[in-house]
Amino acid sequence: MFYRSLNIAFVLLIIYVSGCDTIIDTKEKPGNADRSAEFKIHLIDQTGHLEKIYGHPNVTNANVLLKSNTLGEEYNLVSDENGLVSINNIISDLYLVSTTRSMTRDEMEHITGHRLDFYRLVNSTIGTLELNAGNNQIIELPLDKLTFDSPILISEIYACGPPDAGLYFHDKYIEVFNQSDSIAYLDGIIIATVYVNSYLGISYEEDPEYVHVRRVWMFPGSGEDYPINPGEFKVCAADAIDHRVNAPNSVDLSEVSFEFYKDDAPDIDNPDITNMIKIHQRFSEVDWLISGEHGAIVIAQMNPDSLGWYDEHRLIPIEFVLDGVEYLDDVSRLDEKILTTQVDGGGTGGIQFYTGKSMERKLIRENGKYKLKDNNNSSLDFQINNRPTPEYHKEIGP
Numbered sequence: 001m002f003y004r005s006l007n008i009a010f011v012l013l014i015i016y017v018s019g020c021d022t023i024i025d026t027k028e029k030p031g032n033a034d035r036s037a038e039f040k041i042h043l044i045d046q047t048g049h050l051e052k053i054y055g056h057p058n059v060t061n062a063n064v065l066l067k068s069n070t071l072g073e074e075y076n077l078v079s080d081e082n083g084l085v086s087i088n089n090i091i092s093d094l095y096l097v098s099t100t101r102s103m104t105r106d107e108m109e110h111i112t113g114h115r116l117d118f119y120r121l122v123n124s125t126i127g128t129l130e131l132n133a134g135n136n137q138i139i140e141l142p143l144d145k146l147t148f149d150s151p152i153l154i155s156e157i158y159a160c161g162p163p164d165a166g167l168y169f170h171d172k173y174i175e176v177f178n179q180s181d182s183i184a185y186l187d188g189i190i191i192a193t194v195y196v197n198s199y200l201g202i203s204y205e206e207d208p209e210y211v212h213v214r215r216v217w218m219f220p221g222s223g224e225d226y227p228i229n230p231g232e233f234k235v236c237a238a239d240a241i242d243h244r245v246n247a248p249n250s251v252d253l254s255e256v257s258f259e260f261y262k263d264d265a266p267d268i269d270n271p272d273i274t275n276m277i278k279i280h281q282r283f284s285e286v287d288w289l290i291s292g293e294h295g296a297i298v299i300a301q302m303n304p305d306s307l308g309w310y311d312e313h314r315l316i317p318i319e320f321v322l323d324g325v326e327y328l329d330d331v332s333r334l335d336e337k338i339l340t341t342q343v344d345g346g347g348t349g350g351i352q353f354y355t356g357k358s359m360e361r362k363l364i365r366e367n368g369k370y371k372l373k374d375n376n377n378s379s380l381d382f383q384i385n386n387r388p389t390p391e392y393h394k395e396i397g398p
């Protein structure tokens with residue numbers, strides 16, 4: 001045992017010493033072929049998607065992150081028009097490698113028929129690369145998986161109405177959050193309430209392909225008109241007014257980002273606040289509405305012209321759902337869920353009507369940054385606040 005520890009210590013010492021040498025050598029004599037070298041990594045699409053579009057599998061504009069296993073040095077590289085990444089004067093080592101290539105809307109339209117954001121090609125199998133000096137070579141790295149990460153999450157649902165104001169319920173809202181490290185665009189993203197016909201006892205929970213919805217609205221914009229910055233919250237209010245005028249214990253929503261204005265009803269339109277676009281809601285309902293105690297909301301990214309019909313409600317393919325949250329009057333009754341567990345494994349809530357309480361995603365701190373908890377299970381991901389927190393988080397403040 002002692003011998004083995006000594007042996008490992010000796011090896012580490014050699015790595016450390018040779019590593020120090022290499023850094024000094026590289027700085028003083030760039031291109032020293034004994035210890036550093038030039039490599040090319042060829043990124044090849046194995047999903048067939050790029051080959052179908054461009055006639056070749058070379059992956060251009062891919063981001064490759066290499067991190068030296070011994071010294072921790074990082075290299076951020078981008079592949080050229082031939083799908084090649086060139087690295088000069090890199091120290092021989094085992095490198096952790098991560099490769100990702102964002103898909104453009106044009107490319108996604110070729111693949112799915114829809115202009116979709118947030119898709120990328122990744123390598124899902126290779127975690128490390130051995131780069132050895134004196135052995136200049138082209139290393140082939142396959143991108144084998146098309147994946148999807150929603151930067152936009154539902155961060156808060158305020159649905160129950162304020163206390164001490166009778167049956168006042170016009171202050172409801174939904175809040176969204178940009179979880180990613182870059183600007184995202186809300187343009188065209190759909191907000192819909194999940195529907196089951198509880199009167200007839202019909203549940204669509206088991207529908208494996210579609211979320212059944214009614215009250216379908218969409219953010220305006222034609223692509224890049226409504227940016228949301230990393231870490232930013234945006235509220236869509238039933239009515240974007242200062243509700244404290246009518247209900248002293250309510251909340252001021254007169255300066256939030258978006259408003260649901262139902263133009264076929266006697267609804268309020270704050271001219272200073274951008275209106276959401278109504279895609280589908282019954283004429284007889286006087287405003288955008290979410291249930292006070294038990295309901296579910298999804299956000300989705302798809303062409304609204306492609307929404308299916310079922311009786312008098314609409315269908316969103318589950319693959320286009322960005323996020324979904326269910327809330328229940330009794331959180332222990334997950335058997336009463338109306339949203340498929342593919343989207344939300346649990347349920348938040350337990351809030352009574354007219355208590356002013358709100359459901360907000362929990363805040364976590366990761367590497368000095370704020371993130372919101374998202375395990376696709378709102379039983380675990382959400383907390384109950386005593387007050388709504390429009391366009392901020394309770395733990396951060398307004």
Ligand SMILES: [Ca+2]
Nearest residue numbers: 238239260261
């Ligand atoms: Ca309204």
Ligand SMILES: [Ca+2]
Nearest residue numbers: 259269270273
């Ligand atoms: Ca308005």
Ligand SMILES: [Ca+2]
Nearest residue numbers: 156389391392
């Ligand atoms: Ca909030």
